[in-house]
Amino acid sequence: MAVKVLVVDDSSFFRRRVSEIINSDPRLEVVGSAVNGKEAVELTNKLQPDVITMDIEMPVMDGITAVREIMKSAPTPILMFSSLTHEGAKATLDALDAGALDFLPKKFEDIARNRDEAVSLLQKRVGELARKRVFMRRSVRPAATPAPAAGRELNKPALGRATTATGTATRPAPRTAAPAKPMARFKSSGKKYQLMAIGTSTGGPVALQKILTKLPANFPYPIVLIQHMPATFTAAFAARLNNLCKIGVKEAEDGDALKPGMAYLAPGGQQMMLDGRPGSSRIRIIDGGERMNYKPCVDVTFGSAAKIYHDKVLSMVLTGMGADGREGARMLKSSGSTIWAQDEESCVVYGMPQAVAKAGISSEDLPLDRIAERILVEIGLS
Template identity: 65%
Template sequence: MAIKVLVVDDSSFFRRRVSEIVNNSPDLEVVGVATNGQEAVTMAKKLNPQVITMDIEMPVMDGITAVRKIMADNPTPILMFSSLTHDGAKATLDALEAGALDFLPKRFEDIATNKADAIALLQQRIKALGHRRVFRTPRAGSASRETVTPTDTSRPTSSLRTARTSVTDKVANKTAPGAVKTTIRASGKKYKILLIGTSTGGPVALQNILTKFPADYPHPILLIQHMPAAFTPAFSSRLNGLCKISVKEAKTGDVLRPGCAYLAPGGMQLLLEKMGASSRLKVIAGNEDMNYKPSVDITFASASKIYGGDVLAVVLTGMGADGREGARMLKARGATIWAQDEASCVVYGMPQAVASAGISSLSIPLDDMAQAIIKESARG
């Protein structure tokens, strides 16, 4: 059965274009179009779509307000369309925090250089979101929180408002079927750096984790998030304002220091290089043939050469398998690799890639990840 899609945009041209792309896939069907956020709220209740594509700037009611109302009254996976500007980035991050699960640039030439690839990616993203069911985000003052559950073998995510799905300090190792929850205990291993790689669902997941870190977190942190170049300055600035640790967009020549997180710039590749007794960052354009800029694989591989086994690397929610080969290189040098568990992911692609390959040693729920990292990173 085709996934039902509601298309929301005040531009008749864009509504028509998105509808054509959606209906061109036998697995997708546009069941309605809305010209503003208020119409979207009403039609979401009436049509019960499985996915909503949502513009941000619209008359009557903007997209962010509409996301909040839909997630409170008729929860539905929402894909935002955004302009690749600083203001567009801030608005998109607001929409994700309000409950939207994913975003794409509004200009199709910004999605991919090839038109066919852009169309395929949009269809793929909608299909990925269409296989999950989202539960209500309560209004302010409610004691309960939003949860998300799967309708197939793909598992969706929690946002910052997601209900805790596990007991504190419990993790489920889903590398093997039927694995049971086990209490996490610090291994006693000493580390020099923390690496975190993620894609779809990553902005909310990173915010969930990093806002729980203490100001004196003992290691530098590298963040590799698949994100457009226009978004990473706004995202790093937002995290820096919310977190006790420092967060900045990485720049060539940055000397790594404890308690600071460096976000890989969108559209570039992030490498490490040795500088005497310390390490510094190098940001390069990289190979044009690379699917991801930044690439988790490239940064992980670079870290394996500099730090060997003194690395704790975590792979969070995301589509595809970026990070698997870099994590394999790290593990071969003795590094510790963890993955986000299936149930708390927006898309279980990247964590599944490292878990099913036997590279990660633990699969940990998002809401338990920060405490697990803090315990494992503690110096003896």
């Protein structure tokens, strides 16, 4: 069965363009289109699409408000289309915070080097996000049956009995929900660290925010963050995290000295490497390189960290498409460092963590909402 897609944009030209690309893949089908956020909410409830593509700026109801409304009534994977400007970055991050799962530049020439590559990327993103729908819908529970109003108890039939035309018939008593299993308690491995490194892509902005906002201001190590993101977005994302977190967060600059309790986000369009030795290492920002698929690249940063910090790196590979991070994580593991992966159910796209897990590189697969807890236990802060 084809993946059902709802296309939302106030531009008829862009709706038609996106629809043509989606419909050219036999695995995908556009089942409807909307010209504003209000119409998008209504059609989502009516058509039950598997994926929605959403513009941000629209009349009547903007895309961010529409995302919030859809997540309340019918949680659905949403791919935002964004302009690659500072304001566009802020709006896109707001949309992700509201519940959207991913974004792409609205100018297709900014997506890839040629049209065919851009078309393939859009189709692939839609297909990947559709897989998340089943997990999103699981989070929606039917409302509990309201308790009877006061004064009606005397007229209620006896528990476990049903009144019929011929008398009273026995019916099964309602089942009680099974008690929730207690969450496993984490234990520290006892290893000593000098650096934490996290690599991620699709779904990463929300994942990083959930983890980093739970870390205390006295976090004892520097943190390097590699998020696949356009160059115009990383400064806005770093500023957003810095405002939300107790630790400091900044977009990395060439020559930055790594300091405890500070997170350094790799700038988009470039590569971030580490240089020096533990305790006095610095960041090197170099050209992205024409042959590199990812700018920044998790493998590049992880690999340089392995050469300097050897067995003293606590590293994680989070949600993302593809396999970036696998080879860098392999280098870290060979040096004796620790590698964890995000588990499948909590990922937006289980690509990068799956590559690490399947290769036998990660020692633990963790749900997103417990990664911060696991970090604090591991380093002795909990």
